[in-house]
Amino acid sequence: MNHKRKKRNLFLLLLTAVLLFQPLTGLTVRAEGGQNGAASQSAQEAADAAQAQADALMAAHLAAWQQAQAEYAAQLAAYQQALAQQQAEAAAQAVARQQALMEQQAQAAAQQAAEEPTVAAPVTSFAGKTVSILGDSISTYQGWIPEGYACFYPDPDNDIKDVTQTWWMQVIQNTGMQLLVNGSWSASAVCGDSRAENSSAGCSSRRIVDLMGNTGMVPDVILVYMGANDFFNSIPLGTFSGTAVQRTDHYIWDFTEGYELMLQKLQAVYPTSRIYCMTLIEANSSDHPRVNANGNTIEDYNNRIKQVAAAHGISVIDVHDCGMEVYELSRFTSDGTHPNREGAARMAAYVTNALLMGG
Secondary structure (H helix, E strand, O other), X not given: OHHHHHHHHHHHHHHHHHHHHHHHHHHHHHHHHHHHHHHHHHHHHHHHHHHHHHHHHHHHHXXXXXXXXXXXXXXXXXXXXXXXXXXXXXXXXXXXXXXHHHHHHHHHHHHHHHHOXXXXXXXXXXXXXXXXXXXXXXXXXXXXXOOOOOOXXXXXXXXXXXXXXXHHHHHHHHHOOEEEEEEEOOOOXXXXXXXXXXXXXXXXXXXXXXXXXXXXXXXXXXXXXXXHHHHHOOOOOOOOOOOXXXXXXXEEOOHHHHHHXXXXXXXHHOOOOEEEEEOOXXXXXXXXXXXXXXXXXXXXXXXXXXXXXXXXXXXXXXXXXXXXXXXXXXXXXXXXOOEOHHHHHHHHHHHHHHHHHHO
16 A cells, blocks of 8 residues: 555656656747847848948949039030130131131232223124134133033143133133133044034034033134044044035044034034134144054145035134144144143134134
8 A cells, every 4th residue: 555655656756847847948948049039130130230331332432423423524515615615716717817818809909900901802893792612622721611521721731821821712802702612622523423412522412502501592603623633543534525415413433524514513503603613733743744543644634624614614714824833843832732822822813813804
């Protein structure tokens, strides 16, 4: 009996100990968990504070950069405004200087004109009449021929440096005529395509019509100096019976045919104009007279010009006889072909005299 009571008492003692120990253990665990949570919360707060500090620093740097950009933009705008103002002032000063210079030049010109005696235009039977010229390089001058036409004068190796020094302008001034159109084309020949709209051939309709210019005015006088390049290019002289032959448009490679077609077109388009054909001056070479590849001379072409012109009742000015002999061409031309100032003056005097003497 006592033994059983002892066993029961021991069991109760153990049960009591277990029940007492369990709450203490839970309390210990809860205490340790609380300590760890507090530490974690403290670390998070520190991290948040550091992040906030970094964000604030970045925001401050961004604000400073934006302020610097704004200051730079303002400085750039001020510089550009100052530069534009400076350029405007410089341009205004340049305009003022140019205007003052023009006024000075105008005053000087007016004073010179007042001091110089007035030269009246020559009184001749040609005074006031309009003239057009159908020619090659010898009759060109830059700025005085139609747009698109090739030009020779002024040339670096030739002493003709002003349009008033050309043979044709001297003739105009000597006679009192007025230039309508100088239809001269450097290196052009009488022959070529007579139909093409862009043809440089003297017999082409384009060259003939161009003599009236944009106004459609019919010239009173037409001077024709063509044929030198036909000679230089050895275009066949062709044959002529002595009577006029009706020619037709096509690609022409016969000087007689081309020259006659040219005159026929001139008379058809300008029936009231006084047409003058001019013979050619000599060309210099090692042989005298110069001979082309076909064995023809300048004289051969000049004789054909006279024959064809006579058949059509057109006057001829024999410029070949103006006094520029073949052995003197170095004196009167720059290259044996193109007249210099002295040669042009001699041509002009001869043509002027022929016009005035012929009426």
